[in-house]
Amino acid sequence: MKSGLSFLVAARRSEISELQQLALNCALVDATGRLIHALQRERGLSNLYLGSGGTGFTTERPLQARETDRCATQLRALFDRLDTEASLAGHSARLFSRIAWVLQGLDALPRLRECVDTLAWTPARATRAYVRLIAGLLGTVFEAADSAGDPGLSRLLVALFNLMQGKEYAGRERASGVLLFASACERTSEQQRLLHFIDAQERCLRVFAEFAPNKVLPAWHEAQDPSTLAPLERLRRILCTATPGVPLDEQHSAEWFGTATQRMDALRRVEEQLGAELLAGCDARIRAAEAELAILEKQTTPPSDVGDLLAFFEDNASASADTPDQPYNPSLQRSTLELLREQSSRLQSMSDELSTVRSSLNERKLIERAKGLLMARRNMGEEEAHKTLRQMAMNQKRRLVDVADALLTSADLLPSPKA
């Protein structure tokens, strides 16, 4: 029969295999970030192309499309490496199903480009299509972030997910600004959308900053540098305060696109560093766990004298966290009971920290879903739905996430959309 010690070894092994799975997921997230960045550029250029009636950016756009395809090929190669045959850890059913969705969108990308080529679609419609594809890609990042069992790595993933989401809002802000300068839109409602994208972007970046590791802070502070932000804020003001019907200075359009792009590129640099940090963190964790496993495997079951065995029944057995004033020396032969106490207090504190980190992910999920509910059932736009939630939270003096939760709980009571 297997001993207690062999199950301690098994516990370690299954931690390691989870970490290896996570490392693969992180590589996936990294490649996804690159593809999203390329798609965001392609979306921007498509907007400018459509806005110019098919005369501008005729060189840049196909070039960018090729770059996007290159990134997509890399990501697909990683998808293929996912061992879809073996039984995989935890949330993989959800991750696989998100990947299936993304692949469907990538297959449809050439058709989307044709619709832009032939000017068949308006800039707003093309933007929506790209937004949809990018949202699918962010969905896979969300699943990867949700599956991390290590609290430290989970923190990095939460930071990364929020950064990527914030950057996408920055991209949608850029597209919205382009529409406003082209003045082909319902100005007042587009201004509302712009404000929503700024607000949502800042919310995401706040969460990112809360979870970001020190190593990426220099790059982050650079992205937040006043010399970048001041021109952006000036153009934001011009866009937001423009009177309906009065055309905006066309000159500013290129300036807007350039400034907003600069900001997104700066965010992308933070993202790259964070991705590298994550991969390095995975490697370090795997190496540390393997070293500990090697020590554990050398450990023989110590001769169990009567006193030792009876120690199991002692009341202070769970007080392991309070005992260690002696220095940690893993090469010493220790009793299985000691090892068990260490292991269980380590797993407990990991699971504690993990639930703190996860709650931040879940809050985002709840808010997004409550917004989706309002959009579907009350025929609201995204920004209107967000405003409604925020207003409810303010009126009830409750947190946004609590209102979202309450709304989802009472979803069945909401009226269906008017036909």
Added chain:
Amino acid sequence: MKSGLSFLVAARRSEISELQQLALNCALVDATGRLIHALQRERGLSNLYLGSGGTGFTTERPLQARETDRCATQLRALFDRLDTEASLAGHSARLFSRIAWVLQGLDALPRLRECVDTLAWTPARATRAYVRLIAGLLGTVFEAADSAGDPGLSRLLVALFNLMQGKEYAGRERASGVLLFASACERTSEQQRLLHFIDAQERCLRVFAEFAPNKVLPAWHEAQDPSTLAPLERLRRILCTATPGVPLDEQHSAEWFGTATQRMDALRRVEEQLGAELLAGCDARIRAAEAELAILEKQTTPPSDVGDLLAFFEDNASASADTPDQPYNPSLQRSTLELLREQSSRLQSMSDELSTVRSSLNERKLIERAKGLLMARRNMGEEEAHKTLRQMAMNQKRRLVDVADALLTSADLLPSPKA
């Protein structure tokens, strides 16, 4: 490159392998329930043996010990079947580490029995030792319940876990009553403990009843039958209202043990049915998922005409839940996009229901941990800690779980125990 469809298939496969893992966990839970029941009897008989000064129950006790060993051997055989070499799903590191702990306790069981044999331990001390071992076993049940990804099966596991926990409180109530009749104890504080066990027991059984499937309700109503409960309540009243110092009628002791045992046996019958229900549920889910997988594997990627691909970018793509007025016919060839929408809405609703079910498990965990914190930091007994929490909740007009959560959050501010 792999297609979207192949990832849909992979998602299904990984659901199936998770279900198979769960089925093995359920078998584990079943065998654990049997071992716990045997240990509870052995604990009761050991108490009576010690209470009689080593003269009573000298036949029954060794017989029961043999029965316990038989159950332990069965459980250990199942442990050995757990594939500790392969990488396993989700929470297995925690499950393995709980199993290692339990094995340590089972190894120490013969020593515990020696201490009873030789009358070296008081009944209270022997009870505490058995309580500790049973708590370890309940811990593995908790991990198994926490790892279920299917909301229906998760409900059954939550019901089962709470039933088992409630039954263990009934067992501790029985032991406490035996001590009170033997009058070898600090009567007032033992009465407090008795009241706590009744209270905690009822809380667990309320949660059980909330999650219990219809099939076990007849057995449950039988366990709650007035003809069983009335004598129990009468004896409870006698125990709780006994004046300190005045000896209780020894006659009642055997009656108490018999009545309390009858109640535990009735709860065990419910537990058996619930366990069978759970195994049947696992089997049914696996068969259904395999049938759906077979259909999915026959599905060829349909010829993608332009309109079909562009459908990815349509806004109502997430409204799948609102569309199906047409009857479900899995043998029809459907578009990958349709399959994707179905899959993602199914996974979404599963994850929604799952978080509702899990929150009930987490609440129990939070309350137990907050109690543990009070016991460690304020030198409180279990029942005093529970009373303190309940009092705080009442004073603040908040739920017990919210108070527990707040307490754990502010743990660092609590004073360390007086040295």
